[in-house]
Amino acid sequence: MDGIRWTRSDFAYTSENVEQEIDQQTVEYLYQNLYRQNRYSNLRFRWNGKPLILADPSSLNSKICNFFTIRTSWAWTQGQSRGLNEQGQLEQTCVTIAGHPVSNIGLIFDGTSHTQPNQVDSPSGKYFSQQWEHALQMDPAFMFGTEWNEWIAQRFLQTNSPMPFLGKTRPVNTTYFIDQFNQEYSRDAEPMAGGHSDNYYYQLVHYIRRFKGMELLEAPSPPKIIIINHDFTQWHGVAPFYLDDLFDIPSRNHPRYGNQGGQLADTTQRNHLAVMQVARDTKFVYFYASAREPWVKGNAFNWLLLNTHNNYETG
Numbered sequence: 001m002d003g004i005r006w007t008r009s010d011f012a013y014t015s016e017n018v019e020q021e022i023d024q025q026t027v028e029y030l031y032q033n034l035y036r037q038n039r040y041s042n043l044r045f046r047w048n049g050k051p052l053i054l055a056d057p058s059s060l061n062s063k064i065c066n067f068f069t070i071r072t073s074w075a076w077t078q079g080q081s082r083g084l085n086e087q088g089q090l091e092q093t094c095v096t097i098a099g100h101p102v103s104n105i106g107l108i109f110d111g112t113s114h115t116q117p118n119q120v121d122s123p124s125g126k127y128f129s130q131q132w133e134h135a136l137q138m139d140p141a142f143m144f145g146t147e148w149n150e151w152i153a154q155r156f157l158q159t160n161s162p163m164p165f166l167g168k169t170r171p172v173n174t175t176y177f178i179d180q181f182n183q184e185y186s187r188d189a190e191p192m193a194g195g196h197s198d199n200y201y202y203q204l205v206h207y208i209r210r211f212k213g214m215e216l217l218e219a220p221s222p223p224k225i226i227i228i229n230h231d232f233t234q235w236h237g238v239a240p241f242y243l244d245d246l247f248d249i250p251s252r253n254h255p256r257y258g259n260q261g262g263q264l265a266d267t268t269q270r271n272h273l274a275v276m277q278v279a280r281d282t283k284f285v286y287f288y289a290s291a292r293e294p295w296v297k298g299n300a301f302n303w304l305l306l307n308t309h310n311n312y313e314t315g
Contacts, residue, residue, distance in 0.1 A: 008045035012054035024059040074144040092142040095131040097187045104167045106184040123196045132207040147187040153180040226286040244273040270296040
């Protein structure tokens, strides 16, 4: 896509036991081959005048430590801990969509009652909302949101002592899961087909706007009669209008995840939208959409769909 502001990114590493040496080598490799050579510097987030990285500073040499602003962890925790800077001032807290089945905190956990086995209300976002409301009261410099696309469910075998799981206790030598056991314990905000759909995306946008603020919305223009099949110049001055992102309709043809086999192909994105507007008078609502290239019609009768009553079968 072209013409939009890219989100800046950074790297985060664990710092525990056997992984510490691997993470140290990874940070040193990135420093030598990416940061030191100033590659993609415009895509890196900077904090306190330096690139930000989440890593264990005790395992890094002084040159690397001086190059970065380093934070050991901005992890999510139950209770939303206060992440402090070097001066002991509040800098960060977390907002998480769900917890774990071992803590019995799912998407619908409300702070008092735990999720019941087989109880699912994934689209509601109760826990995420509660996390945000508390974090907004704290008002740190950073909100650490987790997660976006954590599509993994790792199986563990409890070998030492009984393990809590879904509000019950699992005996030794039995299986339990931590991440992504089912949708109720999923921390994925990424839109999906079915399930929570795009609820968590819009919930995330809503709270980010409350946290960071946003520009004032453009006031709607006065009512205006649009004469169908007349010159499009009559749409001049109709506000507000929506400008679509550029070059965002690529075809998809990619192997499926893991060992599932096969390809995921999608060539349905035919028209590259450019500008969209809505006008109204005392009797009608008018819609205008333009494309960057000539329109390519679909085969179905509702190939250009205004789903005004949320029924995709009728349009």
